[in-house]
Amino acid sequence: xxxxxxxxxxxxxxxxxxxxxxxxxxxxxxxxxxxxxxxxxxxxxxxxxxxxxxxxxxxxxxxxxxxxxxxxxxxxxxxxxxxxxxxxxxxxxxxxxxxxxxxxxxxxxxxxxxxxxxxxxxxxxxxxxxxxxxxxxxxxxxxxxxxxxxxxxxxxxxxxxxxxxxxxxxxxxxxxxxxxxxxxxxxxxxxxxxxxxxxxxxxxxxxxxxxxxxxxxxxxxxxxxxxxxxxxxxxxxxxxxxxxxxxxxxxxxxxxxxxxxxxxxxxxxxx
Amino acid sequence: xxxxxxxxxxxxxxxxxxxxxxxxxxxxxxxxxxxxxxxxxxxxxxxxxxxxxxxxxxxxxxxxxxxxxxxxxxxxxxxxxxxxxxxxxxxxxxxxxxxxxxxxxxxxxxxxxxxxxxxxxxxxxxxxxxxxxxxxxxxxxxxxxxxxxxxxxxxxxxxxxxxxxxxxxxxxxxxxxxxxxxxxx
Numbered sequence: 153x154x155x156x157x158x159x160x161x162x163x164x165x166x167x168x169x170x171x172x173x174x175x176x177x178x179x180x181x182x183x184x185x186x187x188x189x190x191x192x193x194x195x196x197x198x199x200x201x202x203x204x205x206x207x208x209x210x211x212x213x214x215x216x217x218x219x220x221x222x223x224x225x226x227x228x229x230x231x232x233x234x235x236x237x238x239x240x241x242x243x244x245x246x247x248x249x250x251x252x253x254x255x256x257x258x259x260x261x262x263x264x265x266x267x268x269x270x271x272x273x274x275x276x277x278x279x280x281x282x283x284x285x286x287x288x289x290x291x292x293x294x295x296x297x298x299x300x301x302x303x304x305x306x307x308x309x310x311x312x313x314x315x316x317x318x319x320x321x322x323x324x325x326x327x328x329x330x331x332x333x334x335x336x337x338x339x340x341x342x343x344x345x346x347x348x349x350x351x352x353x354x355x356x357x358x359x360x361x362x363x364x365x366x367x368x369x370x371x372x373x374x375x376x377x378x379x380x381x382x383x384x385x386x387x388x389x390x391x392x393x394x395x396x397x398x399x400x401x402x403x404x405x406x407x408x409x410x411x412x413x414x415x416x417x418x419x420x421x422x423x
Numbered sequence: 424x425x426x427x428x429x430x431x432x433x434x435x436x437x438x439x440x441x442x443x444x445x446x447x448x449x450x451x452x453x454x455x456x457x458x459x460x461x462x463x464x465x466x467x468x469x470x471x472x473x474x475x476x477x478x479x480x481x482x483x484x485x486x487x488x489x490x491x492x493x494x495x496x497x498x499x500x501x502x503x504x505x506x507x508x509x510x511x512x513x514x515x516x517x518x519x520x521x522x523x524x525x526x527x528x529x530x531x532x533x534x535x536x537x538x539x540x541x542x543x544x545x546x547x548x549x550x551x552x553x554x555x556x557x558x559x560x561x562x563x564x565x566x567x568x569x570x571x572x573x574x575x576x577x578x579x580x581x582x583x584x585x586x587x588x589x590x591x592x593x594x595x596x597x598x599x600x601x602x603x604x605x606x607x608x
Contacts, residue, residue, distance in 0.1 A: 178540050236599045250528040256601035257531030260594045262507040266448030290568035
């Protein structure tokens, strides 16, 4: 009995899928025998007891009505002078070269002539903006300050190119920093900022930059405590060294000042 | 109506249709009635004659996108009036207007393909057909551009339709005839 019901449901589903496929692919809607499908639905209707079965039945009916609508459009189009066999058009499109296609289009094309204009409202907005804009002399300081503090990303190759350091120097500095991390942490996780931050901004930036290398080389690990928003750094043990992973830590002048004050405060409270 | 009043109405109608004041160019019938007056169709007829001397024409497209010659007053209210070129452009004129030969060819093939399939076709099929002649990156880029400019439209089910601009600018029957070589049933 259950099997029979499944078979009946499948029949309705098949009708729905068929109608949807025809509708979406733009194929000839007359390939669906609407009368036959309606007969099937009519025979099955007394068997449906559950709401979901009845809903399935109504969906199938809706899809069939869409097909009838498409059939109407199809007939109207075929009867009109616009009808040209789509396969003929496709074949011709394949045969024609670019210039022939362009010329065929130009013969049937009458482009719209229009011009964009400035409306009174836009003009007023522009005037208001201009009236509220401070003179350049007042904005100059603001503009140059912005330009001075524009953040730039320099990689190791660029630093070497700028002769700010050599590869050997950088490797040596990295080893020293790693040794320092080992000594300070004794293998445990320590506060990242207290390790990185120094009295000078440049030195701190350089240490943060080198730490990122230690992390990407797998010689150190960063952890972020999502609740307290504290970043920890820990040296990776020799046997645990693995491929580095990326952790994004923002560093700029404001961050440095804030963290330096915090680190100083914490050191003061310990001493 | 005095000659001066007529000249004023002609100017108003020409400005309303020519200057884009909405997202779409042209003007609706009710806008013309509001600005020009009840007898706006007489003014449009006169404007059509004047524009004809300049190689321009006025095209009236119904709300459904059909280019019909006789519309009822109510249909005219909802129809959109455009100023269009009266004569076909030459290749060099189209090039001067910023159209590349490739772009025109892609547009011609896409419109003809969709028009021959009752005005809609799956985007994948259109792309497949165009990819036989043009590189895939170009096909994708051009189709997106034509959708943005209103020549084509697409829905969430991945079907591509003829856009409002195609209905206003392109004589589909002539295009299909040109491509099929005059074999129209």
